Amino acid sequence: MTEYKTVKEAMKQGSGKVSLQGWVYRERGSSKLKFIVLRDSTDIIQCVLEKDKLGDKKFDVADKVQVETSMRIHGIIKEDKRAPTGYEIAVEDFEVVGASNEFPITKDQSTEFLADNRHLWLRSRRMTAILKIRSTVFHAIDDYFRKEGFYIYHSPCFSPNNCEGGSTVFKVDYFGTPMYLTQSWQLYAEAGIFSLGNIYTIAPSFRAERSKTSRHLTEYWHAEMEMAWCKFEDILKHAEQIIKFIVQKVLENNQEELKILERDPKKLEPIVKKPFIQMTYTDALKVLKEKCNMDVEWGKDLRTIEEEKLTKLYEVPLLVTRYPKKVKAFYMKVDPENEDVVLGVDCLAPEGYGEIIGGSQREESPEEIERRLRAQGEDPKSYGWYLDLRKYGSIPHGGFGLGVERVITWICGLDNIKDAIPFPRTMLRFNP
Ligand code: ATP
Numbered sequence: 001m002t003e004y005k006t007v008k009e010a011m012k013q014g015s016g017k018v019s020l021q022g023w024v025y026r027e028r029g030s031s032k033l034k035f036i037v038l039r040d041s042t043d044i045i046q047c048v049l050e051k052d053k054l055g056d057k058k059f060d061v062a063d064k065v066q067v068e069t070s071m072r073i074h075g076i077i078k079e080d081k082r083a084p085t086g087y088e089i090a091v092e093d094f095e096v097v098g099a100s101n102e103f104p105i106t107k108d109q110s111t112e113f114l115a116d117n118r119h120l121w122l123r124s125r126r127m128t129a130i131l132k133i134r135s136t137v138f139h140a141i142d143d144y145f146r147k148e149g150f151y152i153y154h155s156p157c158f159s160p161n162n163c164e165g166g167s168t169v170f171k172v173d174y175f176g177t178p179m180y181l182t183q184s185w186q187l188y189a190e191a192g193i194f195s196l197g198n199i200y201t202i203a204p205s206f207r208a209e210r211s212k213t214s215r216h217l218t219e220y221w222h223a224e225m226e227m228a229w230c231k232f233e234d235i236l237k238h239a240e241q242i243i244k245f246i247v248q249k250v251l252e253n254n255q256e257e258l259k260i261l262e263r264d265p266k267k268l269e270p271i272v273k274k275p276f277i278q279m280t281y282t283d284a285l286k287v288l289k290e291k292c293n294m295d296v297e298w299g300k301d302l303r304t305i306e307e308e309k310l311t312k313l314y315e316v317p318l319l320v321t322r323y324p325k326k327v328k329a330f331y332m333k334v335d336p337e338n339e340d341v342v343l344g345v346d347c348l349a350p351e352g353y354g355e356i357i358g359g360s361q362r363e364e365s366p367e368e369i370e371r372r373l374r375a376q377g378e379d380p381k382s383y384g385w386y387l388d389l390r391k392y393g394s395i396p397h398g399g400f401g402l403g404v405e406r407v408i409t410w411i412c413g414l415d416n417i418k419d420a421i422p423f424p425r426t427m428l429r430f431n432p
């Protein structure tokens with residue numbers, strides 16, 4: 001049995017016989033000599049095929065090989081400074097596994113064309129680099145919560161309530177009864193802490209976002225946590241620590257990918273080393289006025305443009321706390337020291353990337369929750385089970401939700417969130 005190595009393993013071996021399997025990344029040649037750059041998930045490597053060595057018949061097959069053909073290649077590897085990745089394989093034999101004729105993606109294609117061919121574009125070095133960083137980020141989130149002793153807990157994706165803003169919820173037909181796709185794991189998670197204490201999940205959330213922004217998907221991966229007996233400061237602490245942990249893991253594991261993406265790691269290093277900046281919403285408005293010449297009326301939520309201007313002033317994330325009660329969800333706890341604001345926090349990524357985490361201490365009083373539900377035109381009766389949680393042994397608790405693609409977009413330095421997920425779903429794009 002032939003032992004196949006990955007491109008990276010073969011380069012590590014550095015000399016002697018190797019067998020590889022992969023796809024043709026590039027090919028060019030003459031009547032006697034053919035160069036194939038072979039790609040696999042680990043890297044690319046130049047392979048040289050000579051007519052004199054392979055014989056006329058075999059060389060003829062090699063000559064017809066096109067981009068994205070899958071192949072097995074056997075040959076001798078050696079260092080070669082001129083080769084794209086510093087190594088070259090002198091091919092002694094090869095097999096074509098799957099032919100590829102006229103691969104549709106060629107140089108300089110439009111963004112729309114690449115989106116239509118997303119299933120093929122995923123193979124690009126750029127998408128491979130992003131997907132590897134995405135994998136590190138998911139692992140890091142899991143590792144973080146596990147090391148902190150959180151249990152994994154799951155909420156249903158079908159919900160009978162259209163919690164938090166009816167306009168952005170997807171309605172589905174559930175055997176004739178209207179149901180809604182979940183926007184957040186949180187409400188059902190609040191039931192889980194009475195059983196498990198501290199819990200987390202990484203699951204899809206669905207939001208019928210009509211705005212065509214570069215940071216909203218209709219289906220995104222949401223890492224959420226909920227803590228029993230927690231203080232507002234605990235939420236801030238975990239928000240800062242998990243972001244530091246994720247960035248540190250990417251810096252440890254993905255230097256090559258950051259290079260492919262032309263993302264300067266120096267921009268990420270302060271995230272691990274320096275403390276995040278905490279400021280209240282009210283102070284954020286002052287900074288916007290003084291440093292950005294932007295007037296935001298107290299009580300208005302920060303818009304994308306304001307978050308962008310604000311976060312461009314700093315090299316580390318901001319933890320903006322104590323937002324006006326009326327712009328935040330009904331379950332956020334009113335600040336005991338100021339009834340106009342809630343104990344909520346948004347973590348805003350630097351360089352203009354904006355919100356990556358939203359969290360809060362949860363309101364404990366059932367009367368206050370009912371009042372706020374009514375104020376936003378909802379019937380508290382449909383939250384009966386949720387209100388029960390405040391009637392039977394209510395405790396101080398809270399948590400946050402982290403938009404995984406938002407974090408990936410920022411870490412990778414992408415212009416648009418669509419590239420942070422293999423098959424993006426937005427209002428206008430849901431194919432393939
Ligand atoms: P925004 O104001 O940016 O729309 P939000 O206030 O609606 O965000 P939350 O309800 O607090 O967001 O959700 C928690 C986290 O989920 C956000 O901090 C963000 O990282 C992420 N998120 C929210 N909506 C989306 C979306 N449509 N696509 C991708 N990520 C999202």
Ligand code: MG
Pocket residue numbers: none
């Ligand atoms: Mg939103």
